[in-house]
Amino acid sequence: DQQVKQNSPSLSVQEGRISILNCDYTNSMFDYFLWYKKYPAEGPTFLISISSIKDKNEDGRFTVFLNKSAKHLSLHIVPSQPGDSAVYFCAANAGGTSYGKLTFGQGTILTVHP
Amino acid sequence: GAVVSQHPSWVICKSGTSVKIECRSLDFQATTMFWYRQFPKQSLMLMATSNEGSKATYEQGVEKDKFLINHASLTLSTLTVTSAHPEDSSFYICSAEQGNTIYFGEGSWLTVV
Numbered sequence: 001d002q003q004v005k006q007n008s009p010s011l012s013v014q015e016g017r018i019s020i021l022n023c024d025y026t027n028s029m030f031d032y033f034l035w036y037k038k039y040p041a042e043g044p045t046f047l048i049s050i051s052s053i054k055d056k057n058e059d060g061r062f063t064v065f066l067n068k069s070a071k072h073l074s075l076h077i078v079p080s081q082p083g084d085s086a087v088y089f090c091a092a093n094a095g096g097t098s099y100g101k102l103t104f105g106q107g108t109i110l111t112v113h114p
Numbered sequence: 115g116a117v118v119s120q121h122p123s124w125v126i127c128k129s130g131t132s133v134k135i136e137c138r139s140l141d142f143q144a145t146t147m148f149w150y151r152q153f154p155k156q157s158l159m160l161m162a163t164s165n166e167g168s169k170a171t172y173e174q175g176v177e178k179d180k181f182l183i184n185h186a187s188l189t190l191s192t193l194t195v196t197s198a199h200p201e202d203s204s205f206y207i208c209s210a211e212q213g214n215t216i217y218f219g220e221g222s223w224l225t226v227v
Binding site for chain 1: 118120123146147148150155156157158159160163207209210211214215216217218219220221
């Protein structure tokens with residue numbers, strides 16, 4: 001049972017445009033959501049997170065939106081840069097559990113073309 | 115910044131043998147570490163929570179006798195895949211908790227032939 005889903009395996013965007021990566025979840029116990037970026041041969045690195053008490057969190061070019069009623073979150077990257085090309089993972093944490101207990105989506109490969 | 119290192123990055127072993135993967139927090143102490151596994155085209159799946167000085171907590175469906183976890187110090191957790199079989203071939207990755215921040219290792223590719 002996939003509790004966190006990233007339905008788009010890949011996304012291709014032109015440099016300077018907006019990249020929108022989507023994530024859906026099914027478990028109502030999730031109350032903290034994170035986005036990670038992963039380059040080949042490296043571990044995932046933290047990008048941005050959002051608590052369920054918020055619907056938006058912004059950090060520079062990265063903004064995460066949370067729609068709790070739809071159990072959907074999205075990551076917006078504006079403007080997209082070639083260096084953003086990587087695999088992006090959405091992850092969720094359930095309240096009352098350790099921060100490190102994460103449920104991941106399958107990942108979306110983002111390619112930003114110059 | 116904080117770094118978590120895994121070793122080896124790649125390992126090939128024969129079916130029936132055991133293989134050990136190390137996860138080290140290089141510049142901080144981690145009382146809690148986590149082990150994940152990722153099969154091709156699937157998501158990272160949590161296998162177990164490794165607690166320093168105590169037994170690991172395994173997720174449902176993960177065989178504790180097959181995947182031995184030892185967290186003997188505040189900077190080292192090891193995962194031993196015992197009696198490995200080809201279906202154990204996967205990408206294994208650890209993470210370490212520092213406060214409310216999680217740092218991941220680089221991952222280890224295991225191929226069982």
